[in-house]
Amino acid sequence: MSTVTLKDISLKEYDLNSFENLKVLRDRLIAAPVEICIERAKFITGYLKKNNQAGDCDAVYRAKAVQNYLINKASVFHDNSLLAGNTTSKGKGAPVYPEFIGLTIWSELETISKREKNPQLLTKEELDILNYEIYPYWIDRDVLATAKSWYGNIKSIQLLEKIMFYVSGKAGCISHTVPDFKRVLKEGLNAVIKEAEEKEKEALTGSGQEAVKHAEFYQSVQIALKGLIIYSSHLAEEARRLSASCTDEKERKRLIRLAEICGQVPAKPARSFYEAVQCIWICLIGIHAESINMAISPGRLDQILYPYYEKDMKDGKLTIKEALEITGCLWLKLGDNVDVVPQASEELFGGAGTAPAVTVGGIDEAGEDAVNDLTYIMLRVTELLKTREPSMNARFHYEKNTREYRDRVCEVIASTLSAPALYNDIENISTLVNQGTRTEHARDYAVIGCVELAAAGRSYDASSSVIMNLAAPLEMALYNGRRYSTGATQWGPQTGEPAAFKDFNEFMNAYKKQAKWLIEQAIDLNERFGAVHQKMLPTPLLSALFEGPMEKGADLIFGGAVYNSSGATHVGFADTVDSLSAVECAVFNEKYCTFEELLNGIKTNFKDREALRQYLLKHTPKYGTDNIFAKKNAKEIISFLYEVYQSHTNYRGGKYRPAYWSMTNHAGQGKITYATPNGRKAYEAFASGITPVSGAAGSITECLNSVAALGSVNIPGGEALNIKFQCLTDKDIPHFGDYIEAYFRQGGQQIQFNIMSYEMLKEAKANPSKYPYLLVRVSGYSAYFNDLNETMQDELITRTQYSVNTGNAILYNK
Template sequence: MIEKGFSNPTDRVIKLKSMIIDAKPYVESERAVLATEAYKENEGLSPILRRAKVVEKIFNNLPITIRDGELVVGAITKNPRSTEICPEFSYDWVEKEFDTMEHRVADPFIITKETAQELHEAFKYWPGKTTSDLASSYMSQETKDSMAKGVFTVGNYFYGGVGHVTVDYGKILEIGFRGVIKQVAEAITKLDRMDPNYIKKEQFYNAVIISYNAAINFAHRYAAKANELAQQESNPTRKNELLQIAKNCSRVPEHGATNFWEACQTFWFIHCMLQIESSGHSISPGRFDQYMYPYLAADKGISKEFAQELVDCCWIKLNDVNKTRDEVSAQAFAGYAVFQNLCVGGQTEDGLDATNELSYMCMEATAHVRLPQPSFSIRVWQGTPDEFLYRACEVVRLGLGVPAMYNDEVIIPALQNRGVSLRDARDYCIIGCVEPQAPHRTEGWHDAAFFNVAKVLEITLNGGKVNDTQLGPVTKDMANFRSIDDFYTAFQTQMEYFVHNLVEACNSVDIAHGERCPLPFLSAMVDDCIGRGKSIQEGGAIYNFTGPQAFGVADTGDSVYAIQKQVFEDHKMSAQELKDALSANFGYPVGAQSESSAGKSSLNEQEIYDVVKRVIAQHGSLDASAIKDEVYRQLSSGEAAPSAPAGNNRYQEIRRILESTPCFGNDIDAVDLVARRCALVYCKEVEKYTNPRGGQFQAGIYPVSANVLFGKDVAALPDGRLSREPLADGVSPRQGKDSLGPTAAANSVAKLDHFIASNGTLYNQKFLPSALAGDNGLKNFSGMVRGYFDKKGMHVQFNVVNRDILIDAQKNPEKYRDLVVRVAGYSAQFVVLAKDVQDDIISRTEQTF
C-alpha cells in the first residue's frame, strides 16, 4: 500500500479555520491614515527616509490584534481576512468604489461609512503624489492606447506595490532584527566619503535602522498585548499559552530563534510586516521546509503533534492576509488572491535531495487546513523520492488544486541561462503564481503585465486595426495574405510594436516605484541591498528581472493552424471569406456564446423550449426534477449553443470547418509546433529589453484569471471561437479541445519551449476523482507527472472535482463554502469567484486514465 491518508486537525485549527471562512472582508482605514500623517510630517526628507518614517509610524501605531486561540500572532487588520489601503501607490479607484465595492461581481469588500469618511479625508493629500501618477506621466499616448484597447495591462503595479519576492527568512531566524541593525551599522563605518553615492547610501542605511527599530517595537507591542490578555484569562491552559506568546514576542524577531515555536513566530512577524510596509501581493514564503527545518530538528522538547499544530497555525495566518483591487483588476485576480507561494522539496544548493520531515508536515498542514493559502508547491527532479511524489499526489486528490508541481530539470537551466549561478538556481523557489526565482537575491518583477497574444493575432488579421482604428503598424490584412508566411511577417511586425509599448509601460511603473516608494524594511532582507547601499527598488538585488506574462497562446496557435490548413492547404475557404465570417462573428450576436459556453444561457425562449423537448425525448423516464437538472447541465455546458441567425449558412459552414481542424492538446506535431512558434515570437521579442534596475526582461506564459476578463476584448478568431469568449489559460489547451486524454495533452504542452519562458509557464489539468482512486490511481497519476517532466514540461497543477459538484455549487453556494478549486496559479474558494471564472473552470476538460 502506498496510500497513507491524513490525520485530523486539532479543535484549535478547526476553530481558527472557521474564523476565516465565516469572516466578511472589510476595508480598514488605519494604515492609510497613519501613512498619510507620516508623509505630511516628513515632507522635507528624501524618499527613502520618508518611507522609513512611514514604516515607523505604522509599526508604532497600527492596532494590535490577537485572535482567540492563536499560537502564532500578528495581524495586518482588526477584522479577520480584511485589508488596509496604501494610498501612496494609488487611491482614486477606492473612492470611486465606496458605494459599490460591497456589491461588485468579484471580490467584494465592506466599507463602512466611518471608514469611507476617514479614507476620504486622507485621500485629499494624495493627488499628483502617488507612484501611479508618476508612472502615468512617463507613458506615451501610444502605450496608453494599447492598454485601452486590451492588448496588455500593467495595472498590477500601476495601482499597488510590487511584492513578488521571497526574503531571507533564514537570516532573521539566525541573527534577528538586531543582527540586521548591527550589519548596517558596520556598513556605515565602511562608507567612503569620497564615493559620489555616499549620501544616498548613508540615507538608505539610516532608513533601515529606523525601520528595524520600529519593527522590534511592533513585536514588543504584541508581547505587551499577550501579557495583558493573560492577566484577564480565566482558562489556565490559554493563560499559559498567552504568557508563552508574550515571551516569544519579547525575544523574536529582535533576536534569533531558539526553538520551533519561536521560529514560527519569527516567520510570521517577518511575513506580516512585509505586507504592512507595502501593498504588494505574492510575497511568498519560499522554501519553508529548508530554512525552518533546522529549528524543528534541534527542538528536542517539542512533540510532533504540537509542531504540526504550529505549522497548521501558520497556514491559517496566511489565509488572514487579504487585498482589495479595483473592480476590473478584481476580476482578473478573482477569488481574493494573494499568491503566497510556499515551496517544498527539490534540491539543495549542492544538488542533493532536499526532502525532509518538515516537507511532509507541510503536506499534512495543507490537508488539515484546506484553505486557499498558502499557494502550496512542490519541486520535482530525478532524485525526488517516490514516497514524496505519492504523498503530494494524495494531497492533489483532496481536490484543493494543490500542490502545484515544478520541474527542476527545466527551471534550473532556464535560470542559469538568465545569468543565475548554479548554486542559486538549485535553490530556486516559486513566487506568486508560477514564477521561479533565486530566493532573497532577486527583484523579479514577475507578473509585471498581462499580454494578450490573441489580441495581437486579431490586430494582425486586420492589418493593425481594431475596428476602424489604426492601433498598430500598417501591415497586410488577412484578405491580402497569399500564404501563411504573409501572416507570420505581419504578426512579427505587430508583436515588435506592442511589446515595445509593453516595455515602456513596465519601465515607467518601475521608475516610479524607485523614485517614490523605496522599501527599506524589505530591502534589508534581500541580497545584496546592504552591500550595495541601495533599496531593492533602485537595483539593490543581485538579480533583477521584469517578467510580463502572456495568455491566449493556444487560441493563437489553433487559429494560425486553421488558417494554414483550411485556407492555404485545403482551400476550404478563401482568406476574404474567413475575414468576413470573423467580422460577422460567424453570424452570432456578439457575446452570445460567451455566456452560454459554461454557465448562463443566452438562448431565446424558443431555443430553451427546444432544449427541454430534446431532453424529454432523450430521457423520457426522468422525473421533472431530473429533467430540469439535465436542461440546466446542457445550458451550463454549452451543449445547447444558440443557433446562428437565418441567412448565414456559409458562416455556419465556415465555423464548422474551422472547429473540425485538429487542435493543440492532442499530441499532433503539425498543430503543436505552430503554437510553439507563435509563443516564441512573443518570448523572443520580450527578452530583447532591459529594465531600469539593470536587469533583463523575461517572458512568462500564465494568465491568473485574466484569460476570462481579457477574452472579452478579443473578437472572433479563426479557431471558431466567438467574440468575447474566454481564452485558453496559460499553456493549457483550449477548454474542451484536449480530447485524447491527459498524456496526449501533456505531450502537446511539453513541446512549447519552457526554457525560454523563464518567468514561468502554467498548465492546468482537471481530473475526475475516480481516475485517481486507490493505489493504482496514485501510481498512474505520479507516472504521468514524471512522464510530462521527462519531456521538459515546466509546471502542472490539477483540479480533482466532478463537474456536477461545481454546477451544484453555483446553484447552492451556501452548501459549498469550503470548496476550494484551482483557478490559475492559485486556488480559491469556488463560491466567491466571479461567475465567468466559475464557468471557465467548469468548462475545462475532465481527464481520466
C-alpha cells in the same frame, strides 16, 4: 540529504479533529466577511501630509512613513491563534494602498459593502476618512498619476488604460518575489541594524554621490527595521496585558508564551521552531506595511525551518502534533488578508487571492534529496485545512526524490482536489542556470505567487511586470494595426490588409510585428514606472531581507539583489496559436475560405456562418495534439516571444523573462476580446495559462507531450498547465503519479490539477451552498469556486476532463 524520520509520512493519525483550535480558526477565517482596512493608509498618509520631505532623501522619507505606521499599528489578538500579529486591524482585512490602485474604489465607497459578489465591508467612519482625508491627498500622487505628470498621456499609458492590450503590474504593486528569512532567523534584526549602522558610517567616509546614496540606503534600513521591532514589542506588551486578566489557564499560558516570543523575535535570533515561525510571520507583516499584499511568497519553508524543527525534536521540546498546529496557524495567518477589489476588477478577475506561495521538496543546493519531516508536515497541514492560502507547490526531482514522496504529493492533490502544484526540478534548475543563475542558487529556487521561479532570497524578479493579452496583436494583425473592439483607432503599425497576403508567412510576420510593437510599449511603460518607484517607493525593509542590498548598499528597486529580472506573462496563448493554425489551414493550405470570408465570419461573431465556425473548431490544427502545424506554430511563438523579451534589459540591469500563467485574466481578457479565427466566439474565456483550449486535446498523453515539447529554456518565468481528472481512488495514485513523472521526463516544467468532474462543478455552480468552500486551481493559484465570477466558473466547468485509467478526454455535455 533527505532527513525523513517519520514512521508514517502521511501522518494519518492526525486529522482535523485532533486540532480543535485549528478547526475553529479555519472555519472562522473562511466564513469571515472581508473588511476594508484603512489603518495603513491612514498612518502612511498622515505622516506624509504632516511631514514634508525637506531634509530627507526619498529612501529615508519613505522609511519614516513606514515606521510611523508600524509604531502606531494596532496590536490586536482576534482569536486563539498560536501566532501573534495581523496584516490588518481586521480579522480578514483588505488593506488600502493609495500609492497604487487604492483609489480605484473611490467612486464605489458607498456600494462596495453591498455588492452581490464578494462584498468588502467598509464602515461609515472609515469611508469618510478615505473620502475626505486620504484619497484627496493621493489623487495626483499615486503611481499612475505621477507617471502621467512626468511623461504625459503617452501611447503606452493609453494602451494600459484600455485594459484589453496589457496590464502593468507596477501600476498596482511592488511585489511578486521571495524574501530571505535565513539571516533574520539566525542573527535577528538587531544584527542587521548594527551592520547598517556600521556601513552607513563607512559610506560617509567616502566622497561623491554614490557614497551618499549608500549611506542613505543604510539609514533607511535602520529606520524601517526599528519600526518592525517596535511593532513586535507592542504585541508582546499587549499579550502580557491580556494575560493578566485572563481567567482561562490554558489561554493565559498561550498569551504569556507569545509575549516571551515576541520579545525575542524578530529583534534577536530564533531559538526554537515556534519562535522561527513567529519571526517569519512578523517579517511578512512588516513587508506588507511597506509593499502591497500580493504574491510576497514565504519560499521553501520546509528547508528554512528544518534546523529549528530538528533541534527541538532532538531536545524533546517539540512534538509532531505541536509542529502541525504551529504550521497550521501560519497557513491561516497567511490568509488573513485579501486585495481591495473594485467592481470592474471583480467582474473581470474576481476570486483571486493574494497568492503567498510556499514551496516544499525537491533538492538542496548540493543537488541532493531535500525532502524532510517538515515537507510531510506541511503537506499534511495543507491536506487538513484545504484553504486558499498559502499557494502550495511541491518540487519533484525524479532522479533524487523518492517515489514515496511523489505519490504522497499525489495523495494530497487527490484529497484537496487541487493542491499542491508540482514543479520539475531538472527543467526549472536548468532554465534558471540558462538565465545566469549560479547552479547552487538555481537548485534553491522557490515559487513566486502563481508559478514564477525565483532564486529564493537572491533574485528580485518583479514577475508580474507585464500581463500581455496575446490575442491583442492577433486582432491587430487581422485589422491592420487596429482592434475590432476599439473601432477605427490606429494602435499598432500598419502591417497590411490580410486579404492581400499571399501566404501564411506574411500573416505570421504581421502578427510578430504587432506583438513586438505591443511588447515594446509595455516594456517602455514598465521602465517608466520603475523610475517612478525609485522616486516614490524605496523598499528598505524588504531589501534588508534579501541577499545583495546590504552588500551593495542599494535598494532592491535600484538593482540591489544578486539577480534582477522583470517578468512578462501571457494570456490567450492556446487560442492565439490555434487561431494562427486556423488561418494557415483554412485560408492557405486547404483553401476552405478566403481571408475576406474568414474576416467576415469573425466580424459578425459567426452569425449565419456556423458551418465556417464548426470547420474552424473541428478541422483546423489544435495545440495540444500531435498535429505538425500546431506544434510548429506553438514553438515558433514561444521562441519568438523569448527572443523579443530577452533582447531587453530592465532598469535594474536584468532581463525580461516570458511566462505563461494567467490568474483569472484569461476569463477577464476573454470577456473583452472579440471573436477569433479558431472558432472562439466573442467575449468567451480564453484557455488558461499554457493549457490547450478545452476539448482540443483528445488524450492526456498528447496534451502533456505537446506542452513538454515547447522547451523550458524559452519559458524562464514559469508556466501554468491546468489538467482536470475525474475523482481519484487510492488505487489510482501510482498511475496518476506516473503521468506526472512521464511528463517531467519529457521536459514539462509545471503541472497542476483539479480532481473533479464536469457534473460536480456544474452542481457546485447551481447549488453553491452544497459546496461552500470548494477549492479549485485556477491558473497558478487556488480559489474558492463560489468566489469566482460566472465566466471563470464556466471556464473551469468546461476544461477538458480526462480519465486517469484510459488517459482519454471525456466528452463534455452541456
